Amino acid sequence: MELRHLRYFRAVAEELHFGRAAERLHIAQPPLSQQIRQLEEELGVPLLVRSTRRVELTAAGAAYLRRTVEILDAVDAAAGQAQRVAGGQEGTLSIGCVGSATYSLLPRLVRALREELPGLDVSVRGEMLAPAQISALTAGEIDLALLRPPVSGSELVVETIRRDRLIVALPEGDPRATSDQVTVTDLRDAEFIAHAGRGRSVMNTVLTSICARAGFVPQIHHEVEETSTLVTLVAAGLGVAIVPEATAALGLAGVRYLPIAPDAPDVELAVARVAADPSPMIEQVLTVLRRVADE
Structure with missing residues (x-):
């Protein structure tokens, strides 16, 4: 059994017509009928009652359709989620922040991320001194650090986002x-x-x-x-x-x-991240952060 068998069965079960199902799937009707019969033979139960005038679901077919829809929807959702994660629209993000920016920049940043990247699960750690943030970055405990330069460490990328x-x-x-x-x-x-x-x-x-x-x-x-x-x-x-x-x-x-x-x-406020993490999610978050800092 392959996913295509389930997709073929779903089309026939929802259309209750082999011709319309074949058009929906963009395949010829004879191969479609053959694939449905192979599915029924593998399951060992009839899923459809066929006649020259109509096609109906058996009780087993109706039950099988419900689970088939769940499976195919889950597969499609998994593909969509993988694409969103790969594109940086979904994932988990942890941000560390110095005290002063905790009360001004951080709330506005989190609100903007919630509006523009709702698929991100954002957590924050406020009131963190720079050494603690650097340690957390290198240990993988946070993804971004909002801190005051100077920042040492060749493994980090540091960008000034504003001056206070x-x-x-x-x-x-x-x-x-x-x-x-x-x-x-x-x-x-x-x-x-x-x-x-x-x-x-x-x-x-x-x-x-x-x-x-x-x-x-x-x-x-x-x-x-x-x-x-x-x-x-x-x-x-x-x-x-x-x-x-x-x-x-x-x-x-x-x-x-x-x-x-x-x-x-004045003093600089900078964002630091690990140089080896050029993920699309981080790049999207940085774009939002730069705009919020400019505001």
Whole structure:
């Protein structure tokens, strides 16, 4: 028995006419009749009652038709799914993301993917520091990493997708929070809350570099890994923080965000992936990501 036998039987059973079934299948009627008889001989039961005027299904034929339709539809669905997976429209995708982009870019990206590539099963891991994302990428735990450069590793492809302006997060009760903007020098005596140091966060290095250019070393009183925790500590009045502007999307009460004067520095946001994975799915997701980042 081959799939063609099932397709032939389905056509005859649905048309209840060998001539019409043959036209539907684009074959001659005699070979079609022969194939149906071979199917019945293999099964050992009659599927059709034939007369000069009509063709009818036997009870066994009606039962066999129901299962035949299920089988053929499943085969067609499997072929369609394989084609969608090969074309990048279907599959599983895991995305890692730094804290600030977790609250701004990531929600918009996931919504866009759901609309444009509904066959993708997308999972996200937010609030991941760059070293953790790189480890997860190389281990195959995530497919894409949204992080802050620099990123090392010849096995990775890194592409900058946007630049984020840096701003200052201040407790609402801080005297500097009443201004329209602040300079880095205004923060010389401030107590800072910073992202994790010792190479675990690019933002920690950015903070020390910005303060060094202003002629001082920041007084870091708390180091945290999650941006949400950092902003929460600012809201609690435990210090100030220099963060990417996208962090303001967190919208936590008790925090005032101010631009840095005169010229606000910025930081890159990049997407990284494993170089050996040029899959159509990743390419389609990157196309959506670039557009969402531009918006």
